[in-house]
Amino acid sequence: MRLLKLVPDDTNIDFVRLRHAAFVITTLLTIAAVAVVFARGLNMGVDFVGGLMIEEKFEAPPPLDEVRRSIERLDVGEATLQQFGDPRTVSIRLPVPDSTDEGATNAVVEKVEKALAAEFPGATFSRYSTVSGKVSGELVNHGILAVVLAVLAIGLFAIFRFEWQFGISTVVAIVHDVLMTMGFFALFREWLVFDLNIVAAVLTIIGYSINDKIVIDDRIRENMRRYRKMDMRQIVNLSVNETLPRTVMTSLTILLALAALLIFGGHVLRGFTAAMILGVIVGTYSSIYVSSSLLITLGLRAEPPADKPGPAPSNAERVGPRSGS
Amino acid sequence: MLDFPRWKVTSIIAFIVALMLLAVPSFFPEEQTAKWPIPHPRVNLGLDLAGGSYLLLEADTKDLANSRLEQMREQVLTEMRRTTPRIGIGDISIRGGKLSFMVRDASQVDAARERLLGITGSGAGMTGQRQWDVEVVDTSRFVLTPTQAGLNEAITTAMGDATEVVRRRIDELGTKEPTIIQQGSDRIVVQVPGLQDPQALKDLLGKTAKLEFKMVDMNADPAELAKGNAPIGDEIVPYPGNPMGVPVIAVKRSTIISGDQLIDARQAFEPQTNAPIVDITFDGEGGKRFAKVTQENTGKQFAMILDNQVISAPSINEPILGGKAMISGSFTVDSANELAIALRSGKLPVALKVIEEHTVGPDLGQDSIHAGILASAIAATAVIVFMLVTYGRFGIYADLAVTINIFVILGVMALLNATLTLPGIAGFVLTIGTAVDANVLINERIREERHRGRSVVQSVELGYKEASRTIFEANVTHAIAGFIMLILGSGPIKGFAIVLLIGIATSVFTAVTFTRMMVAIWLRRNRPSEIHI
Numbered sequence: 018m019r020l021l022k023l024v025p026d027d028t029n030i031d032f033v034r035l036r037h038a039a040f041v042i043t044t045l046l047t048i049a050a051v052a053v054v055f056a057r058g059l060n061m062g063v064d065f066v067g068g069l070m071i072e073e074k075f076e077a078p079p080p081l082d083e084v085r086r087s088i089e090r091l092d093v094g095e096a097t098l099q100q101f102g103d104p105r106t107v108s109i110r111l112p113v114p115d116s117t118d119e120g121a122t123n124a125v126v127e128k129v130e131k132a133l134a135a136e137f138p139g140a141t142f143s144r145y146s147t148v149s150g151k152v153s154g155e156l157v158n159h160g161i162l163a164v165v166l167a168v169l170a171i172g173l174f175a176i177f178r179f180e181w182q183f184g185i186s187t188v189v190a191i192v193h194d195v196l197m198t199m200g201f202f203a204l205f206r207e208w209l210v211f212d213l214n215i216v217a218a219v220l221t222i223i224g225y226s227i228n229d230k231i232v233i234d235d236r237i238r239e240n241m242r243r244y245r246k247m248d249m250r251q252i253v254n255l256s257v258n259e260t261l262p263r264t265v266m267t268s269l270t271i272l273l274a275l276a277a278l279l280i281f282g283g284h285v286l287r288g289f290t291a292a293m294i295l296g297v298i299v300g301t302y303s304s305i306y307v308s309s310s311l312l313i314t315l316g317l318r319a320e321p322p323a324d325k326p327g328p329a330p331s332n333a334e335r336v337g338p339r340s341g342s
Numbered sequence: 343m344l345d346f347p348r349w350k351v352t353s354i355i356a357f358i359v360a361l362m363l364l365a366v367p368s369f370f371p372e373e374q375t376a377k378w379p380i381p382h383p384r385v386n387l388g389l390d391l392a393g394g395s396y397l398l399l400e401a402d403t404k405d406l407a408n409s410r411l412e413q414m415r416e417q418v419l420t421e422m423r424r425t426t427p428r429i430g431i432g433d434i435s436i437r438g439g440k441l442s443f444m445v446r447d448a449s450q451v452d453a454a455r456e457r458l459l460g461i462t463g464s465g466a467g468m469t470g471q472r473q474w475d476v477e478v479v480d481t482s483r484f485v486l487t488p489t490q491a492g493l494n495e496a497i498t499t500a501m502g503d504a505t506e507v508v509r510r511r512i513d514e515l516g517t518k519e520p521t522i523i524q525q526g527s528d529r530i531v532v533q534v535p536g537l538q539d540p541q542a543l544k545d546l547l548g549k550t551a552k553l554e555f556k557m558v559d560m561n562a563d564p565a566e567l568a569k570g571n572a573p574i575g576d577e578i579v580p581y582p583g584n585p586m587g588v589p590v591i592a593v594k595r596s597t598i599i600s601g602d603q604l605i606d607a608r609q610a611f612e613p614q615t616n617a618p619i620v621d622i623t624f625d626g627e628g629g630k631r632f633a634k635v636t637q638e639n640t641g642k643q644f645a646m647i648l649d650n651q652v653i654s655a656p657s658i659n660e661p662i663l664g665g666k667a668m669i670s671g672s673f674t675v676d677s678a679n680e681l682a683i684a685l686r687s688g689k690l691p692v693a694l695k696v697i698e699e700h701t702v703g704p705d706l707g708q709d710s711i712h713a714g715i716l717a718s719a720i721a722a723t724a725v726i727v728f729m730l731v732t733y734g735r736f737g738i739y740a741d742l743a744v745t746i747n748i749f750v751i752l753g754v755m756a757l758l759n760a761t762l763t764l765p766g767i768a769g770f771v772l773t774i775g776t777a778v779d780a781n782v783l784i785n786e787r788i789r790e791e792r793h794r795g796r797s798v799v800q801s802v803e804l805g806y807k808e809a810s811r812t813i814f815e816a817n818v819t820h821a822i823a824g825f826i827m828l829i830l831g832s833g834p835i836k837g838f839a840i841v842l843l844i845g846i847a848t849s850v851f852t853a854v855t856f857t858r859m860m861v862a863i864w865l866r867r868n869r870p871s872e873i874h875i
Contacts, residue, residue, distance in 0.1 A: 021731045026793055028549040042664070074705070118719055122696075123541060143706035144390075149697040152398065156832065167823045174819055217835040218763055218829065221772060224823035228776065228816040232783065237811045263779075263786040270728055270782070271775035274721035278771050281720055283713030285390070285706075286768055293772070 023269070024262040032257050033192045033250045034197035043307060047193055050200025057203045062212025063146050065160070067153035069111040069122060070146045071129055076139035078104035087136045093125045099210070103284055106143065108210075113149060122147045157311045160216040164195065169219055170226050175234070183234050186311035187227060190303040195219055197299045198292055205291075214289045222296030225271070229264065236260050237312065249317060253309050268301045346862045354859055358746055358852070364753030366720060384755040386519075387535070388763030388837055391711050394535035395543060395706035396833070401528040404694040406500055406690070407493060412437045414462075414474070414486060416596075418443065423456050429454050433483075441486040448482045455484075462486060500691040505530055508694070510687035511546050530694065538838060540701045542680070548788035550649045550693050551684035555603030555632075558643040558655055558758070562592035579645065581652035591652055593645050598635045603628025609678040614668060618678040620669040622685065629665020637661040646671075648681070714767035721771045722748070725778055733785045734874045739860045740781035743852040747777050750848045751841065760844070765836030773845030776820070780853035784809040789875050798873050799865060804860050813854060817846050 062068040073084075081098050084107060088096045097110040107130065114121040126145055126290060133140045148156070150263065168191050176184030198219055202211050209215075236256040279290040352399045367375045367382035375382040389396050415434060418441070422429040429450045434443035437645065445454045455476065462474035473492030477485045505524045512520045523534040534543060569590045574577045581591040606623040624632055635644075636658045645655040646669050654669040673681070725744065729737040751773065756760065788805030796804065824846060827839035 020734050023732070036445070043730070072706070109732075122699075123544060127541070140633050141705070142703055144702040146700040147696075147698065151400075152698045159830050161830065162545065163826050165833070166830070167826045170822045171819050174822060178815060213832070214765060214834050217831065217838045220823050220827050220831075220835070221838070224820045224842075225772075225776070227819045227823070231816045231819055235815060239808075260786075260792065262789070263782050266732065266782045266786065267779040270778045271772070273691050273724040273728060274771045274775045277721035277724060278717045278768060280717075281713060282717035282771075283710050283764075285710055285764055286713075289765065289768055293768075340504070 022262075023114075023265050025296040028258045028261055029254075030258060031254060032305055032308065033313065034045045036306065036313070039306040041309065043303075047200075050196050050203075053200045054196075054203040056057070057206055058197065059203050059211040060206035060209065062210045063110065063148045063153070064213045065153050065211070067148050067150040068113050068331050069125060071109045071111070071126060072143040072145065073107050073109060073140055074143045075105045075107065075137050079107060079137055079140075081107065083136070084109070087132050089131060091125075091128050091132055092308055093128060106284060112332075113147065116154070117282070118247060122196065156213060160213070163216065164219055164223070167223050168192065168195075169221065179234055179238060180314050180317060182317040183308075185315060186308040187230050187234070189311060191223050191309035192228055193307050194222055194299050196283050198222060198296055201295050202288075202292070209288045212288070213259055214286070215292050218289045218292035218296065218301060221293060222300060225293075225297060226300030226303065229267075229300055230308045232263065233260050233309055234255060237309065241317075249313050253313060257305055257309055260305060264301060268297055271297055319329050345756065346859050351859060351863070354855060358750065360854065361753040361757075361848075362541045362746065362749040364756045365749045366757055368752060368818070370711070383759065385752055385755045386710075386759065386761040387590045387707075388761045388766065389533060389535055389707075390702050390764045390834075391707050391714070391762065392535040393700075393702050393707035394533065395540040396533070396698075396700040397532040397534075397540075397544070397547070397696050398525075398698035399530045399532060399547065399694040400697045401497065401504065401530075402695060403493075403528055406497060406692040407439065407488065408436075410488060410493070410496055411441050414441055417461050418458070418486075421461055422454065425457055430550070442688055442726055443484055445482045445484065451478060451482055458484065458486070495526070497692075501528060501530070502679075503688075503691045504694060507688050507690050508532065508547060511683055512543070512637070514545070515543065515685060529697075536704065538648065540699075542676075544696060544699075546680055546683060547686040547694060547696070549680070549692045551601065551681075551687070552649055552689045553604070553685060554647045555599045555647050556593040556595075556597055556647060556791055557635075557639065558645050559592040559594060564588045567592055579647055579650060579652050581645070583654070584652070591645060591655060593647070593652075598627055598644065599624065599632050601685060601689050604685055607682040609675065609682045610668070617670065618673040618675045619671075620673070620678050620685065622667050622669060624665040624667070626665070629663075632665060633661060633663045634669065646784065647669070679796060709844060710764050714764060718748075718767060722774055725774055727779060729781070733781075735864070736781075736785050736788070736857075736861070736873075736875050739857040740778060740785070740853070742860070743781065743857050744774055744777055746856065747845070747849050747852040748774070750852060751844050754844045754848060755840070758844075760840050761837060762841070763832040763834065765838035766841040769838045769841030769845065771842065773849060777845065777849035777853050779816075780809070780813045781847060781857060782813050784857070785875055788873075792873065792875065798870060801864065802861055802873075806854070806861075810854060813850065819851055821846050 040182070052287065077190070081100070085096060085098055088109065088111075092113070094112040099108045099110070104342055105213060111125060114125055121174075126147070130142055155237055169190055171191070172188040173186045174185045199211075202209050202215065240252045240256050242260075247255075275290055275294050275297065278286060279294065283288060344625065364383055365379070368385040372384070379569065387459065406612045417438065418431070418434070422431050428447035430441045431454070434441070436442075445451050455478065458476050461794055472489055473495070475487045475489055477487070478719050479485055490639055501524055505522060506818050508530055509520075509522045509650075510524065518533060521531070523531050524530050532543075532547070534540075537624050556579075559573060562573050562576060564586050566573075567578055567590050570578065574593055575595055576592040577595050578590050579593055580589060584591055603624050604622055606621075608621045610619055610621040611617065612619045640661060643657050645652045647653070648669075653669060655671075669681070712761045722744070726741045729740045729744075731737070733740065748770065751770070754760075784805050788801050791801035791804045792798070821843060824839050824843040828843065829834050831839055
């Protein structure tokens with residue numbers, strides 16, 4: 018049986034040559050992403066801004082205008098309506114009633130329920146959430162803290178296990194990934210809600226992206242020991258090429274799994290999966306064009322101090338030119 | 343590296359099989375597993391999958407501080423009265439979170455101070471700090487200020503009790519497996535799966551159920567009360583159903599009997615009118631007191647005050663002996679039953695309010711489970727086929743590892759009594775992806791080494807060795823992200839992180855150790871001179 022080979026043996030693509038152009042493009046894209054976030058804002062879920070979210074399932078796809086009108090009649094504040102994937106499911110967002118009375122929020126939920134059920138027979142609620150301003154503030158802080166801590170901890174680990182340049186380049190690449198994801202969510206704010214699930218997605222993207230970078234970094238470190246005299250650009254190129262089959266293979270497998278989740282996983286997970294898919298693509302890109310390329314710019318040397326003990330001394334026996342390249 | 347003695351093979355397989363067996367009960371309906379004679383740990387389904395309510399309750403600590411001041415006022419009054427000779431005090435007031443009063447006779451200041459030190463307690467828990475600071479200003483005015491340590495201790499005690507009360511109330515509702523945990527210093531998380539009516543739950547939790555019986559001041563002028571002027575020694579309490587027309591009533595400050603002295607409360611019907619009521623039974627002490635008070639005050643009115651609102655103010659027609667009473671008011675059967683539950687479970691020492699709520703209907707939960715299972719199955723199949731066509735025999739090993747890994751994760755989750763949520767399913771799908779990455783790394787490395795011209799055995803050995811280091815590093819960083827999610831995350835993030843972390847741990851074992859064993863056995867048996875990879 019002939020086995021599938023996605024990437025031919027001994028590729029020798031000169032990734033590094035394009036790095037200056039890539040830096041410019043990456044920087045511009047990142048700035049654009051940040052600009053989009055500021056210009057359009059994120060479509061924050063009730064988790065982060067507080068409020069009330071009712072997800073209603075109708076018998077048949079309802080006309081949104083009518084739904085909106087019947088809610089407006091209740092005088093419960095301005096409603097934001099949104100349809101996800103399934104046209105029969107409508108999410109209704111309302112501000113938390115301006116009252117200290119505990120029952121007020123429940124009363125709103127009940128009112129909306131009754132009105133919709135009366136006007137659209139067969140409409141039932143799928144779920145609802147209410148988050149007070151106090152909690153949402155904490156959730157935002159915790160979310161930001163989690164992301165920042167994750168980036169820092171991973172950067173420190175990279176510095177500890179590798180050289181400082183690896184730490185810096187990794188952190189820069191991850192910040193890029195996170196910003197791009199946020200830009201994506203701002204760009205498609207009509208379809209994607211930024212909520213707690215997305216913070217989980219961002220943290221996973223960070224995890225995945227770092228995973229990808231460590232694999233290449235690990236190879237770069239190995240090649241630096243093996244070819245002490247080799248130019249750094251060559252080493253990076255060689256390492257990226259050597260790990261290319263793995264990069265392609267893994268990204269494709271994960272994308273396959275995520276595609277299944279996106280298509281069949283139901284609408285609740287859709288935003289999460291969309292974020293993950295983007296993250297895998299962006300993360301793979303940034304492994305090559307941000308973190309690896311940045312190592313060259315940061316002046317990582319192919320010749321480490323002679324007395325530096327390596328964690329994998331067994332590499333010594335393998336010094337030799339790479340065959341066929 | 344490729345040396346696998348028999349004992350090692352046996353123990354690896356035994357370990358895997360044991361973990362996989364732990365996953366089995368989760369595939370059977372709960373009613374069925376409950377009858378199994380062997381232990382049957384299960385993976386719990388999160389609320390987003392099972393349907394149900396998540397409530398985050400927060401204690402009103404201001405309210406607690408106020409009621410502490412009120413209590414202290416009562417204590418001071420009793421204490422000073424009890425002292426012989428009696429210490430005359432006046433102008434007692436609560437202002438700005440402090441309690442202050444005057445001692446009428448300046449020569450009694452020292453005696454008063456001594457008494458106060460006794461009741462304001464020095465032993466505020468383990469810190470040994472005072473509960474209250476006692477100061478004397480202007481020679482005869484005492485000012486009592488609650489200390490932070492004392493307040494914190496009061497909050498801690500109150501929250502412990504409140505959590506217990508909440509648990510009892512929810513148990514009374516008869517829902518299955520509610521989770522009630524205290525979070526931080528002043529919050530309680532309540533998770534009730536499969537709850538049909540979250541409204542009833544919230545109504546029940548919203549009741550402080552502080553029940554007091556106080557005497558009504560029959561001489562108070564309703565017109566003055568309406569203006570908010572209470573006679574001395576009285577307080578004005580809302581009374582929505584007051585037949586006198588004004589929605590308030592004046593009662594004596596001192597409580598004749600309180601809900602603490604209850605031993606039972608049941609919903610019942612008034613014999614004459616058939617209206618729903620709540621029958622209550624006092625304990626021995628409470629019963630005696632109630633009998634005494636009703637004897638002394640026949641012909642007068644007393645008020646039943648629930649959560650600072652008068653429910654009814656019946657006249658005492660005759661002494662009530664035997665420690666039983668009934669609370670009547672404008673109840674429905676449901677509201678009478680709710681009150682009975684609230685009274686039975688004891689009063690909440692502090693008011694709680696819902697600051698976050700997520701309720702998922704049972705239909706959406708079902709839909710999500712189906713979608714999640716379908717997506718996972720398709721994802722797994724796609725990945726398995728993909729690995730097979732790419733790596734041949736080594737792909738089969740990897741596939742086997744991935745499949746085992748799914749069951750092992752479930753097994754470990756069951757063992758840890760972890761909860762599977764919708765983001766958790768996403769975690770599963772992602773774990774399938776990353777577990778495969780380990781095998782991809784290994785197999786690509788073997789390909790590479792083989793390509794460099796090493797022998798089959800050497801390539802395999804080096805492939806595993808070199809890739810293991812990378813896998814270790816990659817997984818550690820991944821785990822760092824996972825731990826941060828677990829610690830800082832709430833709700834969905836936590837559910838995801840649990841699966842992710844377990845998956846990282848188990849995938850290293852299945853994807854590296856297990857496949858290496860399989861490859862080693864195959865190599866030893868067949869001694870192939872060439873491998874297709």
